[in-house]
Amino acid sequence: xxxxxPPSSGRAVGGDAAFVAEVQRRLGQAANICYQxxxxxxxxxxxxxxxxxxHRVVRLVQLGRRDEALRCATIWLCASxxxxxxxxxxxxxxxxxxxVLREMSIEAGLAHRSASDIIRFHRxxxxxxxxxxxxxxxxxxxxxxxxxxxxxxxxxxxxxxAFLGKxxxxxxxxxxxxxxxxxxxxxxPEAQPRTARGTCSSATAITPSATxxxxxxxxxxxxxxxxxxxxxx
Amino acid sequence: xxxxLLELDDWSCCGASAAHCTNRKLAVCLSLRNMALxxxxxxxxxxxxxxxxxxxxxxxxxxxxxxPGLKAQAEAAVGSPRxxxxxxxxxxxxIREHCFDAVRDMVRRPLAGLKVACYYGCLLxxxxxxxxxxxxxxxxxxxxxxxxxxxxxxxxxxxxxxxGSGFTQSNSKAVVRLCRPIIESAKAAGAHAICVACPMxxxxxxxxxxxxxxxxxxxxxxxxxYLSQLIGLALGIDRKELGLTRHFVSTxxxxxx
Numbered sequence: 001x002x003x004x005x006p007p008s009s010g011r012a013v014g015g016d017a018a019f020v021a022e023v024q025r026r027l028g029q030a031a032n033i034c035y036q037x038x039x040x041x042x043x044x045x046x047x048x049x050x051x052x053x054x055h056r057v058v059r060l061v062q063l064g065r066r067d068e069a070l071r072c073a074t075i076w077l078c079a080s081x082x083x084x085x086x087x088x089x090x091x092x093x094x095x096x097x098x099x100v101l102r103e104m105s106i107e108a109g110l111a112h113r114s115a116s117d118i119i120r121f122h123r124x125x126x127x128x129x130x131x132x133x134x135x136x137x138x139x140x141x142x143x144x145x146x147x148x149x150x151x152x153x154x155x156x157x158x159x160x161x162a163f164l165g166k167x168x169x170x171x172x173x174x175x176x177x178x179x180x181x182x183x184x185x186x187x188x189p190e191a192q193p194r195t196a197r198g199t200c201s202s203a204t205a206i207t208p209s210a211t212x213x214x215x216x217x218x219x220x221x222x223x224x225x226x227x228x229x230x231x232x233x
Numbered sequence: 234x235x236x237x238l239l240e241l242d243d244w245s246c247c248g249a250s251a252a253h254c255t256n257r258k259l260a261v262c263l264s265l266r267n268m269a270l271x272x273x274x275x276x277x278x279x280x281x282x283x284x285x286x287x288x289x290x291x292x293x294x295x296x297x298x299x300x301p302g303l304k305a306q307a308e309a310a311v312g313s314p315r316x317x318x319x320x321x322x323x324x325x326x327x328i329r330e331h332c333f334d335a336v337r338d339m340v341r342r343p344l345a346g347l348k349v350a351c352y353y354g355c356l357l358x359x360x361x362x363x364x365x366x367x368x369x370x371x372x373x374x375x376x377x378x379x380x381x382x383x384x385x386x387x388x389x390x391x392x393x394x395x396x397g398s399g400f401t402q403s404n405s406k407a408v409v410r411l412c413r414p415i416i417e418s419a420k421a422a423g424a425h426a427i428c429v430a431c432p433m434x435x436x437x438x439x440x441x442x443x444x445x446x447x448x449x450x451x452x453x454x455x456x457x458x459y460l461s462q463l464i465g466l467a468l469g470i471d472r473k474e475l476g477l478t479r480h481f482v483s484t485x486x487x488x489x490x
Contacts, residue, residue, distance in 0.1 A: 028299065045411055046407065077404075080253070080254065080398065081354075081395035082360045083359065085362075093360075099254055102255060103256060103257060117403045117404070118403045122254060123251075126251045126259075135246055154402070157440055174243055179266065186309065187256055
């Protein structure tokens with residue numbers, strides 16, 4: 001699994017080499033080990049809703065097409081079911097790549113507009129965990145409704161849940177809440193200077209090791225023969 | 234069953250999808266806090282009732298082992314250097330590996346005549362690199378347990394398909410689209426109930442079943458129960474105590490002949 005990432009492997013010609021390097025640093029794998037077989041896309045339960053097929057997202061990364069990779073809706077529609085990573089013949093961790101791209105997409109302020117509800121839900125969830133150490137569902141859902149303005153969604157289900165005794169009306173706070181809050185403070189993403197379009201905003205964070213690694217293997221180079229270039233959008 | 238289950242004192246949420254999708258360091262640190270607590274409290278194994286929780290614990294342990302820089306940061310954030318020797322397992326795995334014989338010996342009211350669709354969903358067996366249990370695509374452990382309880386496993390093709398997991402609120406249309414073939418194929422296979430070992434699977438298949446029925450235009454009425462509830466029934470534990478009265482889809486027909 002811990003395959004060293006080649007610096008840019010020469011494929012990001014015209015693309016954003018710093019972006020490729022940063023993705024690989026966060027991922028701990030070389031993007032070029034993917035040979036575009038498409039097995040991830042074939043097994044993806046969310047593919048029919050995606051704007052860019054999963055294997056093409058990998059291709060965008062290989063080519064250093066940062067904005068397209070960070071702006072697509074696909075990364076937000078991924079349900080993290082791990083089917084792709086489990087079946088990949090090259091053990092490329094596509095599910096984890098989606099995590100990396102989502103994280104970078106938020107940092108760069110490029111998240112697709114269709115992802116707004118999903119991001120709002122993630123925020124409401126994490127705010128609840130930060131406050132209580134665990135989720136307090138009624139408060140979390142209320143915050144999500146206020147953020148998303150989906151006021152009427154699932155009101156009937158909420159009533160049914162209350163009748164079934166599934167809703168707690170008071171939070172069960174963790175005693176070590178201070179410790180949880182400290183974790184949240186320490187995990188805040190480093191402030192990323194917004195740089196010119198097309199360059200990786202966190203290029204400064206690349207570790208020295210990323211620039212001193214061996215050239216890509218012959219196997220990795222075979223990727224370059226792949227004719228599959230993702231179509232935009 | 235020759236074991237004692239203790240709740241980890243002062244456990245906190247692992248951050249679930251919200252953390253691993255948006256902030257990896259946060260996800261690793263929240264998991265490490267629970268693992269450090271476990272070690273401090275003298276545990277060597279953490280069994281989580283949710284496979285995402287156990288998966289996140291295992292993923293954190295893997296990330297920390299492979300990244301000394303992250304390890305130092307995480308230990309500073311959590312305020313403890315401990316926890317990385319703690320093993321995380323999901324409860325299906327634990328029951329299959331440690332309690333199988335005990336369950337077989339303790340069955341008092343076999344669930345004869347009950348046909349059960351064993352639904353694994355995603356994370357009970359995936360990714361195999363982290364779960365290291367059963368087969369990722371063709372698992373059999375739940376069927377083996379259900380058979381020991383006297384019930385008959387139903388053969389249906391959607392056992393390891395995704396139910397939409399954490400999208401239950403933020404993309405519920407996708408959840409309904411994904412749940413529909415799971416419930417329909419279980420029904421077509423003649424199942425009287427779907428058996429799950431993941432709280433998100435349970436919630437999606439149970440709570441969203443009404444929406445699935447609306448879309449399919451038919452009544453499905455297929456109860457979605459936890460494996461632990463089926464084991465409890467076969468052991469003769471009271472239905473109310475097992476929480477079988479708190480489901481969206483009625484579970485009254487889930488019983489032995």
